[in-house]
Amino acid sequence: MTLINRLSDDCLELIFIACDGCPWTLCTLSQVCRQWYAISHRPSVWRKLVIDKPNFHAAYTRLLSSSLVQAVRSLYLSKPIESRHAHLRPLPFQHLTQIEHLHTSNLCLAEIDHVSQQLVTKSDKLGWLVCTEIETWCDSRRFSADLIQKHTYLERVQFEFKEDGHSGFAPIHTLSKLNGELTLVKSFRLTSIRDEELLDQRNILTILENTEETRDELYHLADIERYDQGIQILLQSWDNISYELNHKYEFMKSLRLLERLHFGFCFAWTPLVWRETFGTVMQHNAGLSHLSLHGWDQLGKLSKVGHRCSVIQPVRADAEAAISECFAMMSQLEQLQLVDFSIGPGLLGEHMPKSIQYLEIEYTRAFPSHFTEPSDIWLLVGPIKDFVAVVFSNACDKTRKLVIRLDPSLAAEVEINPFFKEEPFLESIQNELKDKNIEIIIS
Known part of the structure; x- marks a missing residue:
C-alpha cells in the first residue's frame, strides 16, 4: 500500500482543496478511483474556480452548467496576455449563484461588465470585485461608477489598469448615472484612471498664459477691456470643468466605512473636487487607516503647463489648501x-495627522520628462525634507518607517543637482529625522 492510500478522506480533501480551483486537475483526480471521485465532488473542493484557458470554451460551458459549480464562492477569470485584445466568448456564468469574490486579470472593462452583470441575481452576494491588469485599448467600454454600483454588498473594490493608465481608452473616467450606493465598501482602489477634462484644463492654462504675455502690449482702453473679458470667459470655462469633475466623482460620497483608499490620477482635481468630494469622503470615514494618492502636479505647474500664469496661481494655492x-x-x-x-x-504646514506610522513617497519618470533646468528637480524633490519633518514632528515610542523611491534616472539627476551640493539629499533627510526613531529606506 502506497503512502497516499493511507491518508484519510479528510486529508485527501485538503489536498484537493490545495489544487487551487483548477478544474482540469480536479477532473483528472476524480478519474483515479471511486474514493477520489467522491472526494472531488465535495462542495469544499469547489469553493474556488479558476477559468484561464479561453480555448477550452466547450469544456467550461459543460462545467458551468453542472451541479458542481453551485458550491463556487470565488471566481478567478483571466486571459493570456497574447490574447488580451480578443473578447472572451460568452460563458453561462449565471449558474454561479453563490459567488462572493470575483477576481479578473487581463480583461477589458466590457468583459468585466458582462461577467458581473451575469452575477447580479436576487441572491447577489458579491463582496469582492478585484480587477487587475485591465486592458486599456478596448474602446467598447470606459470606466464609470455603474460598473460597481450594481452590486449591493461590495466590501472590496479594486480596479487597476495595465501599464500606467496614460494610454488607451478604457482608463478615461466618464460620468454615469448614480443608481446605487457603496455603503459597505471598506477597501476601495481605483488607480491609473484619468479624466478627459484634463485636456480642456491644459488648453485653458495655455491660452491664459499666452494671453497674459500680451497684456503689456495693450495701450488702448478698449483692448484692455476685451482682454479682461477674455480672461473672465476662460476662468468661467475653468469653473464649468470643475463642476463637471465634482459631479462625476459624487459616487465616492457614499463611501462610509472605508479603511483603505487608493486613488489616482488626481491631476485634474480642482479645489472644489478636493473639498466637496474628497473632503466629504474624509468626513464620512473617520476609520480610514491606509491612504494612497497618485498623480498631482499642482494643476499643471510641475508639468510646465501654464506655470507662468499668474491668474491661475490663486487656484493652485487654494487647491493645496484644500488638500491640507x-x-x-x-x-x-x-x-x-x-x-x-x-x-x-x-x-508643509502643521496639518498632517500625528497617527502616521508609515510614509512612502515615490516618483517615477512622469515629471522629469518636463524638466529643463536644475531648479525643476529641486521643486520636485527639495520639499520632501520639510514634508517628512512635518509628518514625523511628534515623538513616538514605536519605530516608524519612511520609504522614498526615485526612478533611477531621477535619482541620478538628484545626485548631481547643484541644489544638493552642500547637503546631499539622503544626508539632508537623515539629519532632519535624527533621533526620531524612524527607519529610512531610499531606493
Missing part, C-alpha cells in the same frame, strides 16, 4: 503613500 484640510481630517491615518504627488508649499 483633507489631510487634517484623517485622525486615524497610519499609512500614507504619495505616488508622483507634487509637494508644494501649501502641504
Whole structure:
C-alpha cells in the first residue's frame, strides 16, 4: 500500500482543496478511483474556480452548467496576455449563484461588465470585485461608477489598469448615472484612471498664459477691456470643468466605512473636487487607516503647463489648501503613500495627522520628462525634507518607517543637482529625522 492510500478522506480533501480551483486537475483526480471521485465532488473542493484557458470554451460551458459549480464562492477569470485584445466568448456564468469574490486579470472593462452583470441575481452576494491588469485599448467600454454600483454588498473594490493608465481608452473616467450606493465598501482602489477634462484644463492654462504675455502690449482702453473679458470667459470655462469633475466623482460620497483608499490620477482635481468630494469622503470615514494618492502636479505647474500664469496661481494655492484640510481630517491615518504627488508649499504646514506610522513617497519618470533646468528637480524633490519633518514632528515610542523611491534616472539627476551640493539629499533627510526613531529606506 502506497503512502497516499493511507491518508484519510479528510486529508485527501485538503489536498484537493490545495489544487487551487483548477478544474482540469480536479477532473483528472476524480478519474483515479471511486474514493477520489467522491472526494472531488465535495462542495469544499469547489469553493474556488479558476477559468484561464479561453480555448477550452466547450469544456467550461459543460462545467458551468453542472451541479458542481453551485458550491463556487470565488471566481478567478483571466486571459493570456497574447490574447488580451480578443473578447472572451460568452460563458453561462449565471449558474454561479453563490459567488462572493470575483477576481479578473487581463480583461477589458466590457468583459468585466458582462461577467458581473451575469452575477447580479436576487441572491447577489458579491463582496469582492478585484480587477487587475485591465486592458486599456478596448474602446467598447470606459470606466464609470455603474460598473460597481450594481452590486449591493461590495466590501472590496479594486480596479487597476495595465501599464500606467496614460494610454488607451478604457482608463478615461466618464460620468454615469448614480443608481446605487457603496455603503459597505471598506477597501476601495481605483488607480491609473484619468479624466478627459484634463485636456480642456491644459488648453485653458495655455491660452491664459499666452494671453497674459500680451497684456503689456495693450495701450488702448478698449483692448484692455476685451482682454479682461477674455480672461473672465476662460476662468468661467475653468469653473464649468470643475463642476463637471465634482459631479462625476459624487459616487465616492457614499463611501462610509472605508479603511483603505487608493486613488489616482488626481491631476485634474480642482479645489472644489478636493473639498466637496474628497473632503466629504474624509468626513464620512473617520476609520480610514491606509491612504494612497497618485498623480498631482499642482494643476499643471510641475508639468510646465501654464506655470507662468499668474491668474491661475490663486487656484493652485487654494487647491493645496484644500488638500491640507483633507489631510487634517484623517485622525486615524497610519499609512500614507504619495505616488508622483507634487509637494508644494501649501502641504508643509502643521496639518498632517500625528497617527502616521508609515510614509512612502515615490516618483517615477512622469515629471522629469518636463524638466529643463536644475531648479525643476529641486521643486520636485527639495520639499520632501520639510514634508517628512512635518509628518514625523511628534515623538513616538514605536519605530516608524519612511520609504522614498526615485526612478533611477531621477535619482541620478538628484545626485548631481547643484541644489544638493552642500547637503546631499539622503544626508539632508537623515539629519532632519535624527533621533526620531524612524527607519529610512531610499531606493
